Amino acid sequence: MKTLVDYDNQAVVVTGATRGIGLETALAFAAEGARCYLTFHLGSADLDEVYRRFEAIGALRPCIIQCNAANEEQTQALFDAIRVEHDQVAAWISNVSVAQLVPDFESYYKRALFQSIESSAWPLYGGIKRIKRTFGAYPKYAIGMSSAGAGQYLHNYDFMSASKSVLETLCRYANYRLYDEDIRINVVRAGMVKSESMRLTFGDAFADKAREFELDRYYLDPRAVASAILGLCSGYMDAVRGEVISVDKGFHFFDTFMRIYSDQQREVADRSIST
Amino acid sequence: MADVQEIREIIVGFVKRTLPELKYQEIDTRQSMKELGATSIDILEVVSASMRKLNVQVPRDKLGQLKCLDDLINLLAQIVDEKVTE
Numbered sequence: 101m102k103t104l105v106d107y108d109n110q111a112v113v114v115t116g117a118t119r120g121i122g123l124e125t126a127l128a129f130a131a132e133g134a135r136c137y138l139t140f141h142l143g144s145a146d147l148d149e150v151y152r153r154f155e156a157i158g159a160l161r162p163c164i165i166q167c168n169a170a171n172e173e174q175t176q177a178l179f180d181a182i183r184v185e186h187d188q189v190a191a192w193i194s195n196v197s198v199a200q201l202v203p204d205f206e207s208y209y210k211r212a213l214f215q216s217i218e219s220s221a222w223p224l225y226g227g228i229k230r231i232k233r234t235f236g237a238y239p240k241y242a243i244g245m246s247s248a249g250a251g252q253y254l255h256n257y258d259f260m261s262a263s264k265s266v267l268e269t270l271c272r273y274a275n276y277r278l279y280d281e282d283i284r285i286n287v288v289r290a291g292m293v294k295s296e297s298m299r300l301t302f303g304d305a306f307a308d309k310a311r312e313f314e315l316d317r318y319y320l321d322p323r324a325v326a327s328a329i330l331g332l333c334s335g336y337m338d339a340v341r342g343e344v345i346s347v348d349k350g351f352h353f354f355d356t357f358m359r360i361y362s363d364q365q366r367e368v369a370d371r372s373i374s375t
Numbered sequence: 376m377a378d379v380q381e382i383r384e385i386i387v388g389f390v391k392r393t394l395p396e397l398k399y400q401e402i403d404t405r406q407s408m409k410e411l412g413a414t415s416i417d418i419l420e421v422v423s424a425s426m427r428k429l430n431v432q433v434p435r436d437k438l439g440q441l442k443c444l445d446d447l448i449n450l451l452a453q454i455v456d457e458k459v460t461e
Binding site: 141142168201212 | 414420422423426433
């Protein structure tokens with residue numbers, strides 16, 4: 101994609117970026133010439149492989165930093181490190197989410213809910229404020245990552261869903277508050293991507309169950325989400341602000357029991373035609 | 376490099392920092408963090424802080440197999456030990 105915004109050697113920060121959507125997003129910006137700062141928390145990804153992915157597309161070598169995006173001290177240290185090389189952050193992609201999984205109502209605890217919001221909703225806005233304080237200017241683009249859980253039931257997702265709802269609501273309000281500033285804040289509500297996070301969140305059995313109901317054919321390629329994020333930050337969509345954008349090929353509309361029924365009916369019809 | 380006892384002290388220190396109500400209590404490392412009242416985010420914080428302090432990384436799959444604090448102590452000791460012998 102040829103962006104209107106010149107990302108050549110511009111600082112782009114992506115949290116939770118050593119795998120999945122975060123990594124693909126960083127690669128998309130790096131392909132435009134950006135100098136990407138990737139954060140990770142636990143660091144289970146093979147970092148050599150991450151460097152190789154950037155090298156393979158001829159991008160600038162990324163800077164990979166261990167940083168808990170919910171920790172203000174660590175986030176400030178991250179921006180201070182970037183400040184040494186750059187006088188502004190062009191794009192701030194707050195990708196990482198951490199929330200307490202909730203198997204039942206007995207597991208509803210205020211502290212766990214607040215921690216979930218702090219780790220999954222606040223980093224987008226806390227980061228924007230810190231970038232302003234550190235660099236004297238807002239990032240031109242700020243993107244938060246939401247998911248289908250903000251609008252529908254997902255397994256054990258109570259507190260993550262609540263956190264995503266906070267993220268989405270504040271996106272609209274923050275856009276109003278910063279309307280006259282040179283910043284475009286949006287939230288991407290991404291469809292389901294097959295990943296380790298999915299397995300850890302929904303359990304080992306989920307992938308098998310998804311196959312049984314042919315849900316797996318609706319999984320999203322993380323590169324599709326990355327392209328949408330780059331699109332929002334490309335300069336072509338600057339009038340899109342304070343929005344929650346679904347990036348799921350429209351799946352949220354037909355992610356229903358009726359869709360499963362329709363798919364099975366179609367399969368039965370296809371079988372009878374072929375015999 | 377840290378030995379098992381030092382790693383135990385580091386982890387117990389982070390547990391007490393994350394769960395201040397345990398500050399003046401003896402921590403039984405045969406217990407899980409959940410039994411001590413931690414949320415999954417607390418556990419993540421303790422593991423992450425310990426990794427940063429020891430300058431090591433732990434595969435996420437291995438973290439999922441841990442049953443108690445002793446398991447975490449032994450896992451980190453093993454990883455530190457492997458790093459030294461590399």
